[in-house]
Amino acid sequence: MHCHERCRYQSYRKDITIEPRIIYFETGKSTIDLTPELQAYIRNVKAYIQQKPDARIILTGHTDDVGAQDINQKLGLQRAEKTRAELTKIDIDANRVSLDSKGETQPLKPNNTADGRKVNRRCEIIVQ
Numbered sequence: 288m289h290c291h292e293r294c295r296y297q298s299y300r301k302d303i304t305i306e307p308r309i310i311y312f313e314t315g316k317s318t319i320d321l322t323p324e325l326q327a328y329i330r331n332v333k334a335y336i337q338q339k340p341d342a343r344i345i346l347t348g349h350t351d352d353v354g355a356q357d358i359n360q361k362l363g364l365q366r367a368e369k370t371r372a373e374l375t376k377i378d379i380d381a382n383r384v385s386l387d388s389k390g391e392t393q394p395l396k397p398n399n400t401a402d403g404r405k406v407n408r409r410c411e412i413i414v415q
Contacts, residue, residue, distance in 0.1 A: 303331055309412070310325065319369055332374065332412075343414075344412065345384075346371055346412055347389055348409075350390055351403075352394070363388030363391075366410040394407040
């Protein structure tokens with residue numbers, strides 16, 4: 288591996304594996320707002336896992352507590368599935384991506400405010 292390839296790989300590792308990336312969603316939705324920043328992040332994930340064949344991606348969908356718990360569990364999974372679809376669109380192998388849903392069981396903030404609910408509607412991307 289040449290220096291520029293090694294340095295780029297180390298940069299991807301630092302940016303991608305340190306903490307989860309979070310994608311936020313609207314109430315009751317699993318549609319992803321594919322911003323230029325998110326597109327760049329996904330390309331970096333692809334470059335990283337191409338350099339590291341044993342790397343895995345874990346997607347965990349979450350919801351706020353609006354609605355029934357079983358519906359929120361399914362919605363969390365739909366959010367993880369939609370995120371996986373964006374990864375596989377750029378040829379990231381779906382077999383390297385694990386899906387999970389926590390529904391409304393792991394809020395980042397209390398659900399008693401609009402701001403709290405907003406941050407709880409998410410999908411976390413963890414690259415290992």
